[in-house]
């Protein structure tokens with residue numbers, strides 16, 4: 144018996160918090176069935192970095208890969224959820240003693256972003272020494288339950304670059320409040336947006352039955 148799928152995505156709705164200054168998420172039914180005679184047709188406006196999403200390296204590197212160029216196998220497979228609650232930041236020294244179990248994907252549970260509708264004043268961020276450790280352990284995807292792997296006011300995006308320089312892709316704004324540490328199967332596929340700097344994803348996990 145395989146476990147139930149758990150949705151770890153932030154529901155997208157008018158009122159979800161965008162990155163400060165960025166495009167707000169908006170969805171509306173633009174054409175009503177009453178008017179078209181046959182169908183309701185919705186329209187959505189969004190930043191690529193609102194809600195649960197992946198960053199394409201092009202987001203922070205003009206020469207980086209775009210969404211449609213990323214390998215999809217990164218976003219499907221075994222992932223280990225690691226509890227890092229209570230830490231102001233996470234780096235090499237916080238993770239070096241932790242067993243990743245050979246997982247190519249790790250999901251960090253910080254619980255530092257309690258409400259998807261409010262952009263947090265502070266949240267747990269990653270330090271620049273994290274990339275080499277993850278590479279050494281064979282990690283290819285880092286997921287986190289915060290709006291960014293870097294602090295809000297960072298202009299140098301040290302954590303984004305440290306991960307990128309070490310071949311680790313990034314998944315942000317996942318919801319891990321009801322997910323216990325352990326091994327899971329993850330699916331978090333980006334949309335094939337040509338030239339995209341990122342993409343919303345529907346992220347789901349279920350307990351790994353290895």
Ligand SMILES: N[C@@H](CC(=O)c1ccccc1NC=O)C(=O)O
Nearest residue numbers: 162164165192198290291297315
């Ligand atoms: N790095 C964040 C987003 C980000 O930094 C951002 C998003 C929209 C508008 C401005 C942003 N950063 C500005 O310095 C992310 O990856 O989602």
Ligand SMILES: [Zn+2]
Nearest residue numbers: 192198315341
């Ligand atoms: Zn992003």
Ligand SMILES: [Zn+2]
Nearest residue numbers: 198291292315
């Ligand atoms: Zn990011």
